[in-house]
Amino acid sequence: MAFAAACGGTEEATTAGTSVPASSIPAATSTEPPTDSEPSAETSPVVTEPVDPLSTEASAPVVVEAPTSATFALVDARVIDGTGAEPLDDAVVVVRDGVITEVGLEADVVLDEGIERIGLGGATVLPGFINAHVHEVYDTDLLRTFAEGGVTTVCDLNRPGDIGIEEIFAAREAVQGPGTARLVAAGKFVTVEGGYPDAFFGDAVLVVDDVESVQRLVGELADLGAGLIKTSFESGALFRQTGWPVMDDEMASALVEAAHARSLPVIAHVTGPADLERAIDAGVDGIAHMIAQPMSGELVARVVESGTFVVPTLELNHHADQIAGWNDSPIVLENLRLLHAAGATIVLGTDFDGIPGYDVAFDVGMPVREIDLMSHAGMSPMEIIVAATSNAATACNVETVTGTVEVGKAADLVVVDGDPLTDLGTLADPRFVLRDGAVTGAAGRDR
Numbered sequence: 001m002a003f004a005a006a007c008g009g010t011e012e013a014t015t016a017g018t019s020v021p022a023s024s025i026p027a028a029t030s031t032e033p034p035t036d037s038e039p040s041a042e043t044s045p046v047v048t049e050p051v052d053p054l055s056t057e058a059s060a061p062v063v064v065e066a067p068t069s070a071t072f073a074l075v076d077a078r079v080i081d082g083t084g085a086e087p088l089d090d091a092v093v094v095v096r097d098g099v100i101t102e103v104g105l106e107a108d109v110v111l112d113e114g115i116e117r118i119g120l121g122g123a124t125v126l127p128g129f130i131n132a133h134v135h136e137v138y139d140t141d142l143l144r145t146f147a148e149g150g151v152t153t154v155c156d157l158n159r160p161g162d163i164g165i166e167e168i169f170a171a172r173e174a175v176q177g178p179g180t181a182r183l184v185a186a187g188k189f190v191t192v193e194g195g196y197p198d199a200f201f202g203d204a205v206l207v208v209d210d211v212e213s214v215q216r217l218v219g220e221l222a223d224l225g226a227g228l229i230k231t232s233f234e235s236g237a238l239f240r241q242t243g244w245p246v247m248d249d250e251m252a253s254a255l256v257e258a259a260h261a262r263s264l265p266v267i268a269h270v271t272g273p274a275d276l277e278r279a280i281d282a283g284v285d286g287i288a289h290m291i292a293q294p295m296s297g298e299l300v301a302r303v304v305e306s307g308t309f310v311v312p313t314l315e316l317n318h319h320a321d322q323i324a325g326w327n328d329s330p331i332v333l334e335n336l337r338l339l340h341a342a343g344a345t346i347v348l349g350t351d352f353d354g355i356p357g358y359d360v361a362f363d364v365g366m367p368v369r370e371i372d373l374m375s376h377a378g379m380s381p382m383e384i385i386v387a388a389t390s391n392a393a394t395a396c397n398v399e400t401v402t403g404t405v406e407v408g409k410a411a412d413l414v415v416v417d418g419d420p421l422t423d424l425g426t427l428a429d430p431r432f433v434l435r436d437g438a439v440t441g442a443a444g445r446d447r
C-alpha cells in the first residue's frame, strides 16, 4: 500500500522530494554543546556525512546551519509571522528554552553577548504549519515525519476503531516526544446512534441521545484533555445517500454550549448545504470539510456573518474523486473560491488518513497538494500561510501556544530558502524546522 510504503516506520523525510537519512539529522534531544562558542561566530556549522552516497558530489561535506543550543538568535532573516502582516526583512528571532522571546529588526534588537547566532542569509522564517484535520496519527515516527516536513502541529478529529476515549488520550500523550509534531485530539465523533461515520464506515462513535448525555460526554472529553469537540451533521449526500440521522437542534445547541463552557471549540463534519445551515444554527465554530454541492450566495453570506471557519480538505475530495469516480473537486474548489472571496475564515486541513487499505497517499508533512489546490481556488500565498498557521491554531485551540512568530509563542518555526510569497514551492523543502526550539530534521541537507 502506498501509504505504508511512504511512512510506515520509516524515519526518512518523504515529502520534500529528497530522501534524508535520519542519521544525518541532528537529534532534537542532542545534549552536545554548541560546536563554536565564540561570541563573534555568525553560525555554528555542523559537518555531517554526505546526504546522498550516489551523488557525484558524495565527497563534499554538508554544512548545517541550525541551532545547537537552547538559546539562540536567528539573524539576517525574513520573517512572515503568520498573522497576515507584511514580511519583516533584516529581522531577528530570539529563542530561549523553546519560546520566542524577541522578534524585530536587527537594528532594534540588542543580542546578548555570546548568544548563538544562526545567520540565515535572508531565508524566510515562518510559524510551524498546522494540519487542522488528520486521522490515524498516533505514531511517533509519523508525527516526527510531519514535523520534519514543516508541520509542527496536527489535529486528530477522530480516532476510528473500537477503542475507549481514555485509551485514546493516554496514547496521545505516549506518542509525542522530542522532534514530533504536537498532537491535538478530539478523541472521537460525538453524534447520535447510527449517525455518520457509523452510517457509512460502521465505525464506533460516542453516542448521545439527549441533552443530558451530550453534557456528560463533553465533560468527560474535556476532563480527559480533548483539545476540541468533533461532531457530525451528515445526512448522507456526500456518499450519495439520504436520511442518515443527526442530532436534533436541542442536542446540537447543548453540545456547543457545553463545549464552550469548557473553552473547547466545536468542529462539525458537514458536506451539504442543509446540514451546514443546521450546524450554523447550532453555533459550531467551524466545519471540517467543504460543501460538495453548489452553495447559494445567501449560504455563503451566512458562513461569513456567523464567523464559522471552514477547513476545505480539498485533498480528500481529490482522492475521493480518484477512488469513487466522483467529480466533486470542481464544486468544492468553486465553493472555496466563493467563500474566500466573501471573506470567510479558511483553515488548512487535509483529512490525512492512514487507514490501512486506503490505497492513496495523503501528503505526510507539508501539505503541498492542499496548498496547490487552495492556490487554484484563488487564495494568495499569504492567505494560504495564514490559513495554515494563525487561523489553524485558533481552529485547533492552540492559538495561545503556537501558530505565529510572536513573543511568548513556542518556537515552532519553519525556515525556507527563497520567498514563499512568490514561490509556494519553497515550502516543500525547508532548510530546517524547529519544534519548541529544537531541530526536528531536514537539516543536514546539502543546499
Ligand SMILES: [Zn+2]
Binding pocket: 133, 134, 135, 157, 351
Ligand atoms: Zn476526517
